[in-house]
Amino acid sequence: MSAVEAPARQMNLAERIYQNLKQDIFDFQLLPGDRFSESEIAKRMQASRTPVREALYRLERDGYVQVHFRSGWQVRPFDFHYFEDLYDVRILIETEVVKRLCEAPDRNVRLAGLMTIWCCKESQRISDSAEVAMLDENFHYGLVECSKNQEMVNIHKDVCERLRIIRRLDFTQSGRIEATYNEHSEILERICAGDADLVAQDLRHHIEISKNTVREITLHRIQDARNRYAVDMSMK
Amino acid sequence: MSAVEAPARQMNLAERIYQNLKQDIFDFQLLPGDRFSESEIAKRMQASRTPVREALYRLERDGYVQVHFRSGWQVRPFDFHYFEDLYDVRILIETEVVKRLCEAPDRNVRLAGLMTIWCCKESQRISDSAEVAMLDENFHYGLVECSKNQEMVNIHKDVCERLRIIRRLDFTQSGRIEATYNEHSEILERICAGDADLVAQDLRHHIEISKNTVREITLHRIQDARNRYAVDMSMK
DNA sequence: GCTCTGTAACTTGTATACAAGGTTGAATTC
DNA sequence: GAATTCAACCTTGTATACAAGTTACAGAGC
Structure with missing residues (x-):
């Protein structure tokens, strides 16, 4: 053992x-x-x-x-319908988790780690998009890990990993980083306040923003990404 | 394709x-x-x-x-904690699905197949426990399939399959068959009535009955099951 | 009796050989 | 030129050989 x-x-x-x-x-x-x-x-x-x-x-x-x-x-x-279904599963799991969190007396303790990252002064915010993308993923993982349900964690992780292939195309848009900081900190604060319905709504909206960008992604953009990657590699 | x-x-x-x-x-x-x-x-x-x-x-x-x-x-x-986590995932997915169903205008059509099986006269009910166990599984699969979210269907199926190993020990108890018929028919009727909150509550309760029996299952009972199976085999 | 040690018999991890079916394209026939 | 045939070459599916590590146990030493 x-x-x-x-x-x-x-x-x-x-x-x-x-x-x-x-x-x-x-x-x-x-x-x-x-x-x-x-x-x-x-x-x-x-x-x-x-x-x-x-x-x-x-x-x-x-x-x-x-x-x-x-x-x-x-x-x-690629099958966009497939990705949208996955996003729905993500929404379902994460909203459930935050609802439960809102009822947990020790939620402040559990969320302490996430709060130091996301509820910081503007000056301390990170601006590198790749790094923020990683932090973003960890934010959502972190929420689900608070649920104390290992199978939910596993399934959620699985779903996120399958979505990663398109999510990484997401943070290139300007303004997305700042919005992410604002949304995450608001979610965390509302969990601490215990506003179950409000926070679930926020979170749903937050994820649906990503979900909706999927529709805009075309194979052309994927080809672009490949070319960009090839250039990056040759410059190293 | x-x-x-x-x-x-x-x-x-x-x-x-x-x-x-x-x-x-x-x-x-x-x-x-x-x-x-x-x-x-x-x-x-x-x-x-x-x-x-x-x-x-x-x-x-x-x-x-x-x-x-x-x-x-x-x-x-065996890890009973693991099974309970899986049950929670089942509850989460299925309650979500029935909530959505309650808002679907064509829910009567989608549920027609299930209703002929479960909302029948008492005289037409099936009494063979193995058969009812299978019908029970199909009932829950059927509900989720109505969601039109293929990934939810896949995950739910996966979870149910992992639970099957202990669920089959469940239908041996007397009275369980009748209760299953009653609960399933009530759930279906309430979906048609569009009572989202009530039906979610019913369904949650229905699944939690199974979840709670898990705690009672001991390795001793598993050993019993094996002996019984061995006897069955040798009699063929 | 107890502990240690070394070896023989296991285990899985990997490479390779072969079997059986699919694909492709050039030659043949019309 | 268009359609057809067929053979060479591809693919994955399966069996087997060998490499490398683990386990278990017999026997020596105390």
């Missing part, structure tokens, strides 16, 4: 390949719709097909790729 | 082994805590280790088994 679990899980080849492939998908190195074979990946990762297959089947279950019988693999094409 | 997906997915060896192993776990042929090796399974399933491994890694991700580094596999031990 002690050190059996994930903590010190040494990196298998399969694990490493899984992480790398997922990162490639997030970075649009592998574009939605792209087809590829196991041998191709094996060659690129300098490994045999066995660990590659293991990684691919995990990615398939995650919903990132799909296998065609004896006919290669494919990065799962 | 036509016949690419799951429908005609022919049974791989890996797929077959996955299903068989899961069934063994459900039937308590493999008891929580049991340890076993890949070769063992391969021998029993008359296949090589390759498809066995694929199946095992899927089961691991599903949360049924865990692998110990170069030291065999184990059926994940």
Whole structure:
């Protein structure tokens, strides 16, 4: 029962390949719709097909790729309807969590960490969009972790990870950073005030802003992102 | 886009082994805590280790088994806290769904199938507990499918499947069948009436009955179930 | 009897060989 | 030129061989 679990899980080849492939998908190195074979990946990762297959089947279950019988693999094409459904699940879980939080007597303690980050002076706010994007994710993870329901945490994390691929296109818009700070701090303060209905409404609205931007994202923008990424890489 | 997906997915060896192993776990042929090796399974399933491994890694991700580094596999031990968390997720999803249903103008049409099964005369009710258990599962699936949110359906299905291992111990109690009929029919009628708050309350209560029985289940009862199953098998 | 040690028999992780079905494209036929 | 055929080459699915690490137990030493 002690050190059996994930903590010190040494990196298998399969694990490493899984992480790398997922990162490639997030970075649009592998574009939605792209087809590829196991041998191709094996060659690129300098490994045999066995660990590659293991990684691919995990990615398939995650919903990132799909296998065609004896006919290669494919990065799962974008499906905006799918993303919107995921956003709804996020809204459902997070609003439930904040409602519960509003009834917890020790909510101030539980939220202390988040409050130091988000309810700070304007001068202390972070302006780097990549960094804020990460903080934003952690904000929402942090809320759900307060629920003390590990399965809710797992499912929520899963959903957010599947959404990450499009969320990262979100923080490029100007004004989004400031708005995020304002919305997060308001949510936290209202939780402390115990305003269950109001805060659920705020949170729903906050997430729906992201949800609505999904519709605007086109394959063209994805292609752009890829090009930008390629340039970034060559400059390092 | 036509016949690419799951429908005609022919049974791989890996797929077959996955299903068989899961069934063994459900039937308590493999008891929580049991340890076993890949070769063992391969021998029993008359296949090589390759498809066995694929199946095992899927089961691991599903949360049924865990692998110990170069030291065999184990059926994940029971953790009642885990099951209660899952029940909470079920409650959250299903209450959300019925709330939405109460606002849908065409809810009578969507629910027609369920109503013929559950809102029938007492004389037409089914009394076989295994059959009712299956109908019960389909009732809850059916509700969520009405939500038109495929991801919610998927997650809910996943959660229910993970709960199935203990839910099947539930319908043995006398009176449970009649109560299920009464509760389901009341829920359906109240949805049609559009009573969002009342119906959510009913549903929550209905699921919490199951949730509370979890606490009563002990490993001893599981052992019993296994013995009973072994007897059933030998009688065939 | 107890502790330690080393080895033999296991385990999973990875690479590779082969089987069986899918795809493609050039040659053939009309 | 257009349609068809068929073979070479691809793909994944499965079995097997080997590498590397873990476990269990017999036997030595005390």
